Amino acid sequence: MRRKRVTGRFYIFLLAILVIAFLIVRPHLRFGTRQALIDVGTTSYVQQTDAVIIRDEEVYSSGTIARVEYVATENTLLNEGDTIAYLYSTGYSESELTRLEEIRANIQAYHKTILNNIIDSDLERLDRIVDMTALELKSLVTHQTTGNLLSLTRQLETAMVNRQEYMRANQREDLNLNRLYQQENTRLNSIASWRTEATADREGVISFYTDGYESVLTPDMLDTLTPADIRTVMSGGSLGEESSRLTNIYRLVDQDTWYVAILTDGRTWNPVLDQEYYLRFEGFEDLVYTAKVTRVQNIDNEVLAVFMVEDPIGPLIYQRSGRVTLSSELTGLLVVSEALYNQNGQTGVWLYDVPEGTFVPVEVLSNDGNNALIQPLVENALQSGQIVLIK
Numbered sequence: 001m002r003r004k005r006v007t008g009r010f011y012i013f014l015l016a017i018l019v020i021a022f023l024i025v026r027p028h029l030r031f032g033t034r035q036a037l038i039d040v041g042t043t044s045y046v047q048q049t050d051a052v053i054i055r056d057e058e059v060y061s062s063g064t065i066a067r068v069e070y071v072a073t074e075n076t077l078l079n080e081g082d083t084i085a086y087l088y089s090t091g092y093s094e095s096e097l098t099r100l101e102e103i104r105a106n107i108q109a110y111h112k113t114i115l116n117n118i119i120d121s122d123l124e125r126l127d128r129i130v131d132m133t134a135l136e137l138k139s140l141v142t143h144q145t146t147g148n149l150l151s152l153t154r155q156l157e158t159a160m161v162n163r164q165e166y167m168r169a170n171q172r173e174d175l176n177l178n179r180l181y182q183q184e185n186t187r188l189n190s191i192a193s194w195r196t197e198a199t200a201d202r203e204g205v206i207s208f209y210t211d212g213y214e215s216v217l218t219p220d221m222l223d224t225l226t227p228a229d230i231r232t233v234m235s236g237g238s239l240g241e242e243s244s245r246l247t248n249i250y251r252l253v254d255q256d257t258w259y260v261a262i263l264t265d266g267r268t269w270n271p272v273l274d275q276e277y278y279l280r281f282e283g284f285e286d287l288v289y290t291a292k293v294t295r296v297q298n299i300d301n302e303v304l305a306v307f308m309v310e311d312p313i314g315p316l317i318y319q320r321s322g323r324v325t326l327s328s329e330l331t332g333l334l335v336v337s338e339a340l341y342n343q344n345g346q347t348g349v350w351l352y353d354v355p356e357g358t359f360v361p362v363e364v365l366s367n368d369g370n371n372a373l374i375q376p377l378v379e380n381a382l383q384s385g386q387i388v389l390i391k
Helices: 008-028 094-114 121-141 149-169 175-192 219-224 227-234 314-318
Strands: 034-037 039-062 065-070 083-089 195-199 204-207 247-265 276-281 289-299 302-309 321-336 341-343 346-351 358-367 371-376 387-390
Touching (some): 039 227, 039 276, 039 358, 121 149, 219 247, 227 247, 227 302, 247 314, 247 321, 276 302, 341 358
Antiparallel strands (some): 039 247, 065 083, 204 247, 276 321, 346 358, 346 387, 358 371
16 A cells, blocks of 8 residues: 655644644643733721821920919810910919918908908808818818819819909908908019910810920921831830920820821731721720821831821820721732732832733732732733733
């Protein structure tokens, strides 16, 4: 039987079939480089970390104040022009106040002598109010009762002033009594010469408690804040040198705008500017604040993020640092974690648009080790349905 001779045309035909077959199976072949599809993803992000609170607060300090007479109530909202306190300079002596109280005691005693045989129901009523309020204050101080110490103190002060004013307005025809009132006025004028009135120069919440960070942790210094600064505050260390000659008297706090700075691992999470999160501080679990990212600094995979909060600060007016829980619903492009690469210090993915791929820089919103939620640095540089390379 005569054998058929294989011609060159047959080899050309066979080669064409092989080429077509290769093109069909090529996307499924792995030659050291794999491919993955970009998808749209949403994830719930929750993280606990240490945080530092930065407030917009004006602090009044002085090195020449000997005594402070508080007028405003702690942790209340003041309007511009409201009286905060009376400040007595170092020339003031407590003995002046002692002499004033002695004179007032003499006035009260002399009044009782004059009215010994006269019934003055109004004065008796004022005396009873003073005595009853003083007894309530004593019971509160000795823990026999409970209540608001500051409020009760102010009630006693008001009762005593009301009695003084009544006594001053009555029985003025007695020469000895007039002499005592003249002595009282002399002491009052002497005390007033050392006293100045501190008033609020803007709206804010008043507090007479400070921690020493008020002048260094301010909104104006947010751009210069470093991770080292945050660690120092969280450990209770000092930022810069403080003048030992000045004493903080009070602070006026903007309750509606304040900031929270945190440190976190940039390999698992990178916040994006203007992204919103919910903040809940340890010890204040019933309070949830809405915060927006205003600054992000990433150095060697350590992220310093600053959040702006525009909710009333409430009890956190006394808090400087603590543990905070961050939570948010994040939406972005989803890729497998293996598709992330670092190119000259920038994280990104290799987009399969040419055989070798094009490197596209991205921000990693979250990464659980299996999948990563990303966002391209250049808008629309990546789209759902595109292919990335895993080299």
